[in-house]
Structures are given as structure tokens and as C-alpha cells.
Amino acid sequence: SQTIHQWPATLVQPVGSPLSLECTVEGTSNPNLYWYRQAAGRGLQLLFYSVGIGQISSEVPQNLSASRPQDRQFILSSKKLLLSDSGFYLCAWSVLGGYTFGSGTRLTVV
Amino acid sequence: RKEVEQDPGPFNVPEGATVAFNCTYSNSASQSFFWYRQDCRKEPKLLMSVYSSGNEDGRFTAQLNRASQYISLLIRDSKLSDSATYLCVVNWGGGADGLTFGKGTHLIIQP
Numbered sequence: 226s227q228t229i230h231q232w233p234a235t236l237v238q239p240v241g242s243p244l245s246l247e248c249t250v251e252g253t254s255n256p257n258l259y260w261y262r263q264a265a266g267r268g269l270q271l272l273f274y275s276v277g278i279g280q281i282s283s284e285v286p287q288n289l290s291a292s293r294p295q296d297r298q299f300i301l302s303s304k305k306l307l308l309s310d311s312g313f314y315l316c317a318w319s320v321l322g323g324y325t326f327g328s329g330t331r332l333t334v335v
Numbered sequence: 336r337k338e339v340e341q342d343p344g345p346f347n348v349p350e351g352a353t354v355a356f357n358c359t360y361s362n363s364a365s366q367s368f369f370w371y372r373q374d375c376r377k378e379p380k381l382l383m384s385v386y387s388s389g390n391e392d393g394r395f396t397a398q399l400n401r402a403s404q405y406i407s408l409l410i411r412d413s414k415l416s417d418s419a420t421y422l423c424v425v426n427w428g429g430g431a432d433g434l435t436f437g438k439g440t441h442l443i444i445q446p
Contacts (some may be wrong), residue, residue, distance in 0.1 A: 259433050268339075268438035269379070269422070284433070315378055324434060326378040 227252035231316045231327030238334055244289075244303040246330050248316030251297065256318040258299040260291055261326075264312040275299060306334045341423050341437035349445050352413055356440045358423030359405045368399055370408050371422040373439065379422055382408075410442075418444045 231248045238244060250256055260272040271284045273291035281291050288307060292300045299316060311334045316327040338361040348354045360368075368385035383390065385397040385406050396409040410417055423437035 261433075261436075266438075269436040271433040271435070274433050313376075324381070326380070329378045331376070 227318075227320075227325065229316060229318055229325055229327045231330060233330055234328065235331045236333070238306050238332065240308055240334055241305045244301070244306055244310070244332070246301040246314055246316075246332075248299045248301075248327055249297055250318045253297070253318065253320055255296060256320050258293065259317040259319070259324075260299065260301050261315045261317060262312045263315065269315065273301070308334050310334050339423050339425050339435050339437040341440050343438060343440060345441040345443050347443050347445055348413055350413060350415055353409065353411050354413055354442065355407055355409045356421055356423075356442075357405050357407050358437055358440075359403075360423075360425045360435075361404070362425070362427050363401075363404060365404075365425050365427050367426040368397075368406050369424040369426075369434070370395075370397060370406075371424050371436075373420045373422055375419075379436075382421070413444050415444050415446060418442055 228251045257276050259274045261269045262272055263269045272289060274282050275293040278293055278296055281293060289301060289303050311332055314330045314332055317324050340359045346354055370382040371379040372382045373379040383392050383395060383397050385399045387399050389398045394411045398407045406423060408421060420439040420441050422439045424434045426434050
């Protein structure tokens with residue numbers, strides 16, 4: 226069966242520190258992978274998506290970046306976090322149109 | 336611009352009542368539509384897809400009106416466990432560029 230793993234579940238980081246969130250999927254090949262962010266009182270916003278290894282599309286300009294070093298691994302990074310980066314970060318995968326979300330990482334930048 | 340609009344609520348509804356939400360979308364060329372459910376501090380989970388002819392899954396009924404560009408969700412005989420945020424979701428082009436989410440409608444079922 227297909228599963229998606231995302232960690233850590235919660236994270237508190239100081240402003241200016243780096244960030245690395247990892248997402249891995251199992252039980253599927255060549256999925257489309259996505260990073261979404263849900264800020265307080267706002268809807269889910271698509272940040273990045275990837276249709277294959279090394280292929281990243283960015284939806285919004287920001288100080289975040291994404292990478293896909295392996296078929297089933299998707300990483301969200303930042304060199305220097307801002308207060309506005311706080312939010313609930315969700316990884317998702319899609320095959321044939323169905324979307325499944327990871328359990329999310331709640332990031333608080335202090 | 337790709338927009339999905341929902342009434343944020345909260346909708347306070349007594350247990351056993353029927354409740355309905357609407358959602359409007361801006362792009363008439365939208366391909367597919369979904370309702371997701373999100374519990375507090377959890378990830379969204381697919382509740383049901385929305386088909387052109389309307390579809391039903393137990394106590395839940397979804398409708399699509401392409402002419403007026405809205406979709407609806409009807410919940411009959413509401414349960415306490417139905418309390419959650421319901422997200423209207425649109426896939427604009429059916430491609431790989433992700434889903435667009437409404438901000439959600441918060442539903443509270445009261446005993």
C-alpha cells in the first residue's frame with residue numbers, strides 16, 4: 226500500500242536559522258510530489274511541485290526552496306527562516322489524479 | 336486568477352440536522368472538484384470527489400453546477416464526529432500543477 230512519511234511533526238526555530246523538512250513516499254513509483262503551506266487563518270497554498278527527479282516548479286516567490294534527489298523523496302529547505310515562514314507544512318503525492326497528504330509539520334519561527 | 340471561495344463559518348448545527356455548504360470557483364475551465372475534510376491540527380483527507388451528475392456517499396451528497404460555477408456539500412443526519420473544517424478543492428487543468436483549496440468552512444455539530 227502507498228504511504229507518505231513526513232517529519233518532524235513540530236518544529237520551533239529561531240529567525241535566521243536554516244530549515245530542512247523531508248518527505249518520503251512508499252509503495253508507488255514516479256509520483257507527482259507537492260509542498261503546501263497552511264498559515265493561520267488562511268487556506269492551503271501550493272509552494273512547490275515536482276513531476277520527477279530534479280524537476281521542481283515553484284508557485285510563489287519566497288525564501289524557500291525544494292529539491293527532489295530521489296524519486297520518492299522531496300525536501301523543503303530554507304537558508305534563513307523568517308517569522309512569516311511559520312505555518313503548517315504539508316507534503317502530498319499524486320498518482321493518476323488522487324492526492325494524499327502527509328501528516329504535516331507545524332513550524333513556529335520565533 | 337485562480338480562486339476558490341467558501342463561507343468560513345462557523346456553522347453551528349444541532350446533532351441530527353441537515354447542513355449544506357456552497358463553494359464558488361473562478362475558472363470555468365476547471366477539470367475536477369473535491370471536498371476534503373480537515374480536523375483540527377491534522378492533514379486534509381479526501382471526503383469525496385464531485386461529479387457532474389452529482390454523487391452521494393452515505394449521508395453526504397455533492398453537487399456540481401458548472402453554469403454557475405459552484406459546488407455544494409450536503410450532510411444529512413449530522414453527527415458530532417462531523418465537526419471539522421470542510422475544504423472545497425479544485426483541479427484547474429487536470430495536470431501536475433496541484434490542487435487549489437478554498438479556506439474552508441468550519442462546522443460545529445452541537446449535542
